[in-house]
Amino acid sequence: MTAYHIKLFAEGKAFCYSTVFDLKIIRNDLPNIKSLRSDKDRGDGTARYVLSGEGAGIIFRIDEKSGDLHATQRLDREEKASYTLQAQAFNKITGLPLEPATEFIVKIHDINDNEPKFTKAVYTASVPEMSDVGTFVIEVNATDADDATYGNSAKLVYSILQGQPYFSVEPETGIVRIALSNMDREVRKEYQVIIQAKDMAGQMGGLSGTTMVNVTLTDVNDSPPRFAYSSYHLSTYESAEIGSTVGRIKANDGDEGENAEMKYRIVDGDGKEYLDIITDEITQEGVIVVKKKLDYESKRVYTVKVEVTNTHQDPNFTVLGPFLDTAIIKVTAKDVDEPPVFSRPQFVFEVNEDTPKGIAIGTITAWDPDATHYPIQYAIDQHTDPERLYHIDPKNGSITIIKSLDREVSKWHNISVLASEMNNPHQRSRVPVLIKVLDVNDNAPEFAMIYETFVCENVRAGQLIQTISAIDTDDPLVGHKFVFSLSSMNPNFTIFDNEDNTARILTRRSGFNRREMSVYYLPVVISDSDYPIQSSTSTLTIRVCSCDATGNMRSCSVDALLLSAGLSTGALVAILLCVLILLSEFMQTGRKEPLIISKEDIRDNVVSYNDEGGGEEDTQAFDIGTLRHPEVVESNQLRRDIIPEMLFPYHRPSPMKECADVRDFIISRLQENDTDPSAPPYDSLATYAYEGNGSIAESLSSLESSATEGDHEYDYLSNWGPQFKKLADMYISKDTGVAN
Template sequence: MIMNHFLWLLPLVFPHLSSPVILLERNDGNLFHNWSYQMKGDKMVLHRSKRDWMWRQFFLSEEYMGNNNQYVGKLRSDKDRGDGTARYVLSGEGAGTVFRIDEKSGDLHATQRLDREEKSSYTLQAQAFNRITGLPLEPATEFIVKIHDINDNEPKFTRAVYAASVPEMSDVGTFVIEVNATDADDATYGNSAKLVYSILQGQPYFSVEPETGIVRIALPNMDREVRKDYQVVIQAKDMAGQMGGLSGTTMVNVTLTDVNDSPPRFAYSSYHLSTYESAEIGSTVGRIKANDGDEGENAEMKYRMSDGDGKEYLDIITDEISQEGVIVIKKKLDYETKRVYTVKVEVSNTHQDPNFFHLGPFSDTAIVKVTARDVDEPPVFSRTQYVFEVNEDTPKGTVIGTVTARDPDATDYPILYAIDQHTDPERLYHIDPKNGSITILKSLDREVSKWHNISVLASEMNNPHQRSRVPVLIKVLDVNDNAPEFAMIYETFVCENFKAGELIQTISAIDTDDPLVGHKFVFSLSSLNPNFTIFDNEDNTARILTRRSGFNRREMSVYYLPVVISDSDYPIQSSTSTLTIRVCSCDATGTMRSCSVDALLLSAGLSTGALVAILLCILILLMIVVLFSALKKQRRKEPLIISKEDVRDNVVSYNDEGGGEEDTQAFDIGTLRHPEVIESNKLRRDIIPEMLFPYHRPSPMKECADVRDFIISRLQENDTDPFAPPYDSLATYAYEGNGSIAESLSSLESSLTEGDHEYDYLSNWGPQFKKLADMYIGKDTGIAN
């Protein structure tokens, strides 16, 4: 409500106003007045005019508990003469539902129970009408009904349960959390919404500020290891905490977080462990653990060996998962040497907080004693391996070395020795089972094997299962027992036009022996040779030189030169190797053109198999040519089969081909004759008796100037050979065999035809074969036509 003296400020704020305007309604007792001002000249004159409406100030309390409608006030217009002609009409918020007006008297009532927290005020309009004419007596006027607040709402916290954490050992007054509560009552009217915070549970550890709701540490040195979780109950009360006020509560769960304020501590000052002396290196003996009240990384620990006579044999490692110290074997324990091994173990935190060093050292120590238990151990050799050397010519039965082993146990049982036969399959060595001396059973050869690796087994006499082994390496030393020889097979030739002193070959030697200072070979000839000489280069090579001029391959195609090779070791070994030297035809530059047929073909780079194949082809061609010539000469002779009736049913066996032209004795065609024609007491005309001409096999290919000479010489040999075709028999050629180029040459078909059979197979085979035959056989041989 604005006071009267505020009205005098209006002309100053709004100097441009010059006409009367209603600015403000002021309650002056039971009447409301309109205030206005008018400018007269340069002065402002206030004017107050009385309104037509008259009623009380309207305020209504919430939560009315009465049985009747709650009276709000009376509305009355100065135009109402009281004769009952005025009728009052209400409109606006809640008109007709929440508020009702008596049309005649203007009394205003609230018909419902109102809640300020739902709606704090209502804006309404009232107007008076003439009941008879229905005309308004004055314009409608707006008024407000305000709801007065009562303390009907308790404080409510924003959360039912709060969670907070604070480091342990925090100082007094350390902030923990701030709680907040609200009150739905009107904070501008009275103390209904004025809250005060207090702590109902959680003392003396925590406190709360009454006005702000901030929770703080109230007790110093709160230890998480003693107590970790706290439940604090906070109350908020309205009416400024006075008696009769409403209140609400909330729960605050406070957790103390860990700081590294607890050093690790062993539960015992000493620990006793035991293990067998046979425990392997790295095996676990036992575990120990220190206690640390912290958690997380603040509880991480590390262990180490700090002192003790067992520090050389034992070690400790940290198990990062279980935070235990694991005692392990660092070096093999020996019950017979030492029974108890003592070490000092230290534990400390990995992460240390310097703020808590005043609490004492963050480490602890304990004594660990490990007792070794006795076990029956296998024998122990004096060495991890043995190496012996022996000459390869050492006689059988010679002792080359001795191995020794002992029983490490206190009982000290006798030891038996043996050789693992899998490592000595040839049974070259023998070991004395009692003293361990190794002897040779067979002769050794360094050139076969330079090293012999065997295993010797040692076992206790009383307990053979207790066994151990050791490797024995035997090095076979070299003795000069092998003579040197040519380093390779030399293919040496000399040209016919070479002069004396010409180099024809450089030779070298190899020796399977292995002298300490290297090989030194000496080359010489076994005897004086008129054709060749040798020159020792004194670098384990020698040169072969011609001693004369003029070599003739027709006179001597091959020379054999014995060369003596000696070494320089003791005893001196020597051998004689023969160098084969062929005589060849060369050009002026010394390049070989031809030697013998073999040498010529070898120089062309052909292999032995290829040479044999070529020679066989040439021989087959020659035999075919001779065969054709013989057949031509026999074309006018009497056929073997006199008539067609002489052919018997056994001609089906004639399908067996045999071996071809080269098989001259495979089949006797005379068996196909009629039995009456055969004269058993006469010699056959088609086969020459063996007793008249002993069998003579042609010699291998002779040395010829060229292939043509070779072929001619072969023809001459076949002409003079009584067993070589042709002779008076068709049986040899009637049985071809497989591999015949001419296919079948059977005379059976000729016997079925009339007239003479054409035997000129050469012309029938075509010009290619005839050309081939003319190339190797001249017309002067007398067999081409």
């Protein structure tokens, strides 16, 4: 049955009152809601009623004659709770309204035709394990489409159908709470709770709906780590390297996530010095590693006590007891054949550089660490002692000197000594041996540099002309201390020791004359202060020069310049003569085509020869001269690397009488080059006295040229002879041979 509330509001004469009709009808009925009748309806059938507004003609209709109002279909309050309609009476004959239209509202009364529905079909919640009773878990919410303001159709009550005794729900609010204490995640992690919502305040006949709540207990650190065994047994070879893994152990923890993170440490045991434990953060295992070399011969079993604890501890649960566990780990060292062991990681010896050969400078000691204790033999790695300076006794390890040492050559000698077992030479060890060569005063001091010293002709007595210093390759402990002196009394110069490893050279007189004496040699004695005292004499060369009034050098004597350059007077004259001869040859060849016109004509290609001589005709390169003058081609071409039988049919006598030495020198050198098969070929720009056939340059020699060409004068020595003689007379005295 559905109750409809119909309120009619009439505003006219006929409807000057309002009436509320309460009708209860059965669904699918078309109830007669109310009869609407106008006061001006005389009952003679002339009045006609018309209905308009929401649902008029579709949901509601009116009887034109009687004014009865009817519902034509089911009404649902949840879809529409009220309708606004207008009713009006008309005269059938005239069609005029009998009265103004009247508006009225039809309200639909609610019945309990909707069950409660939850906002989610499945809820998900989580709560920490070991939570107290009454701890909030989740709040569920259901709604009812019925009218909450009318009766109890929408008044809901919550109850729990499944999930007891672990959870409870508040009837009015739908809040789910913990109902059992000490719920342990390690025992049970997930729960399914079914909650019911019922309308009509939970009374009989009410409608209901249900939902499911999946509750997960989250982890708290309430479980301490525990070892599976009280002791573990591991083993490794005594040769295991430091840091190598011996084995792994793992404790169990019922927690998860960071609550299950553990750390291990060694707290006690006689192997604490040799073993260590590292926590593997990924696997949460304890990794036993070698901390210090194990020795089977000295100790067979190493014992440590290992402790494991949680990294993150909850103070709410640590009060229940210590959150740690311990276990004993025993590591057995297994024997291996080990190489010899030296008594030191390195050996350092000192030896004086003057130590005689055959003297021992130190002893290397090593032994077999194994229980067998095999004898050891020693040897020097020859790659570290390439000069073979040292020898080691293969039995006792004594190192001796077999060659003289020189600290000035090398201050340190770094060698390697090998020790191996006699019964097993493959078991070998190496140790560095550092030998420091100590200094002995075995080198004399000398000038620190080459001094260019000069004295002015107008110098005064007591004037400083040079400050000298010395060096010594020795290395005394307290530093160098040099003493300077003259080997004998010198009338021209004296020396003053500054006592700071330098000395001053002073003049003892004035008025030097470079024409009388252009160079002076001053022997200086330099001594050191170490034991035994070493001394040497170094000669200071002093040139006499012409100076201006302020002491600045203007010029020096020729002898002095030559001496400073390391050349004699005769050598200088010979060089000058050769230069003049070469210049004269080039000056007289002005009309001839040069052998090489430009730098571009120099061929830079690789040439090959068929024999040891060689010449331009032997090369595989192009002849530039032939390319420029193709008309010069002769069938009979002579080799340029073979001396012809008749080199020159005619020799003009040389008028060079005054310069016979220079002439003989040049001629002898020409002959040597002509007859030497290994002399450079033409292609290397060496000029020969005989050019051979086919050369467009013809002969360029001023000494061996043919006399048939009358337009050239090749006798340069006869023309230049008097000038060379005069030049030589200017520099060389016939009586003394000393430069003027």
